[in-house]
Amino acid sequence: MVLSSLVIISSSKSTLVHNGSPNFSNTENKKLNILAALFTSSGSHFAFFKPLLEELARRGHNLTVLSYNPRKNNNIDANVLPNYNDVLLTDPKFIGENVINLQEKPVDSYFINFDNIFRMRHFGLTYCEMTLNNPEVRQLIKSDQKFDLIFMETFCGDCALGFVHKFQAPFIALSSHEIMPWINDRLGNPDNPSFIPEFFKLHAGPMNFMQRVLNTLSLLADKLAYEIGYTGPHQKLVDDAFGPGVPPLNEIAKNTSALLVNTHYSIHGSRPYVPNVIEVGGMHIGKPKPLPDDIKKFLDDSPEGVLLFSWGSMVNASSMLQVKLDAMLNVFSEVPRKVILKWESDELPRKLKNVMIKKWLPQFDIMSE
Known part of the structure; x- marks a missing residue:
């Protein structure tokens, strides 16, 4: 409008x-x-x-x-x-x-x-x-x-x-x-x-x-x-x-x-x-695009739902203080569902089976799935 x-x-x-x-x-x-x-x-x-x-x-x-x-x-x-x-x-x-x-x-x-x-x-x-x-x-x-x-x-x-x-x-x-x-x-x-x-x-x-x-x-x-x-x-x-x-x-x-x-x-x-x-909030929201195959499979294999965790494009999440990172990963390890996390490094300091990391996430497309 x-x-x-x-x-x-x-x-x-x-x-x-x-x-x-x-x-x-x-x-x-x-x-x-x-x-x-x-x-x-x-x-x-x-x-x-x-x-x-x-x-x-x-x-x-x-x-x-x-x-x-x-x-x-x-x-x-x-x-x-x-x-x-x-x-x-x-x-x-x-x-x-x-x-x-x-x-x-x-x-x-x-x-x-x-x-x-x-x-x-x-x-x-x-x-x-x-x-x-x-x-x-x-x-x-x-x-x-x-x-x-x-x-x-x-x-x-x-x-x-x-x-x-x-x-x-x-x-x-x-x-x-x-x-x-x-x-x-x-x-x-x-x-x-x-x-x-x-x-x-x-x-x-x-x-x-x-x-x-x-x-x-x-x-x-x-x-x-x-x-x-x-x-x-x-x-x-x-x-x-x-x-x-x-x-x-x-x-x-x-x-x-x-x-x-x-x-x-x-x-x-x-x-x-x-x-x-x-x-004009939401003016930029259009139709969702198809997800990359790996993300789509990750979501499809998660009937209990997935937690999306991202601080957007400007925050470097991998620069987080170790004490805060440990607290966040402890929570992720106890969450009874999978987590997809925007993370700028190639690996997490602690590998978690239920967490997928990506340097960039198509947030709107994920939330529309």
């Missing part, structure tokens, strides 16, 4: 910008030129964006996609969607998989937010610098190409807003997770810390008075850290790449036409949203 609405929006034949805002009054068919600036290397982030972009291409729109996850590197024939143009931002080996070392994570505390924020700051500046130094991206910046719509990811920086200034097109923000703390203000979206847990979830669910106070302080600290640590360095990189005259990025951000966020109230809890913040 959301995709259909978006495609109707994007099919406007009239001018798309009117007094600084999108003008979508005419819904006659038109093939748009769309730029997608997706600067996070994580494959799990891109998995959320990919179905939307491919469907728009299937419907005839012309897409230029700046990403670390090009379709041609995923054994997809480029001729299938010739109007989907990939721009690879860096070496495909630089993908954000298995990059979080569990031994480096601090003990859960009120200070963990600062570790997360500065870790994301490093990622954001790295992605931004590599992107804007990419030869194809530099050529795009210097070109006279026209775009009718821009998609950009909201995660660890606003580097992509330079393209909004350059091409003077309306833009839609995409979030593959809950809304980052610094995004709500630019959309006028309610973000009341007295009952809405901040992004890093020091507390979830009903909070007592002291928890509300700490939640409020944490939210303010997140926004302050972003303003001090992110905005200036990203502005400098954008100014260097796009030349003088780029307005403050936080001013450009206030012109966000809409935000599509990968959440759903049934999982993340209910909260108020302004009309242009749209929950």
Whole structure:
């Protein structure tokens, strides 16, 4: 439903910008030129964006996609969607998989937010610098190409807003997770810390008075850290790449036409949203694909069911502290069913008959079996 609405929006034949805002009054068919600036290397982030972009291409729109996850590197024939143009931002080996070392994570505390924020700051500046130094991206910046719509990811920086200034097109923000703390203000979206847990979830669910106070302080600290640590360095990189005259990025951000966020109230809890913040949780879920033979046999031979254990694409589970690994394996050995575990090494330190390890798991396909 959301995709259909978006495609109707994007099919406007009239001018798309009117007094600084999108003008979508005419819904006659038109093939748009769309730029997608997706600067996070994580494959799990891109998995959320990919179905939307491919469907728009299937419907005839012309897409230029700046990403670390090009379709041609995923054994997809480029001729299938010739109007989907990939721009690879860096070496495909630089993908954000298995990059979080569990031994480096601090003990859960009120200070963990600062570790997360500065870790994301490093990622954001790295992605931004590599992107804007990419030869194809530099050529795009210097070109006279026209775009009718821009998609950009909201995660660890606003580097992509330079393209909004350059091409003077309306833009839609995409979030593959809950809304980052610094995004709500630019959309006028309610973000009341007295009952809405901040992004890093020091507390979830009903909070007592002291928890509300700490939640409020944490939210303010997140926004302050972003303003001090992110905005200036990203502005400098954008100014260097796009030349003088780029307005403050936080001013450009206030012109966000809409935000599509990968959440759903049934999982993340209910909260108020302004009309242009749209929950599209599950948009990336399609039809399951056939499983590899070994995984299928493992599941078929398990009438009692199988426990799937995975921390996703970015956490390196094999970096777990030995004491925690021993505790986890002890539980697995006592579970009265088989376990399939995402594990980045070739072997487990302790071999268990009921455990299958894989460096990568088709999670959705497994759960659909």
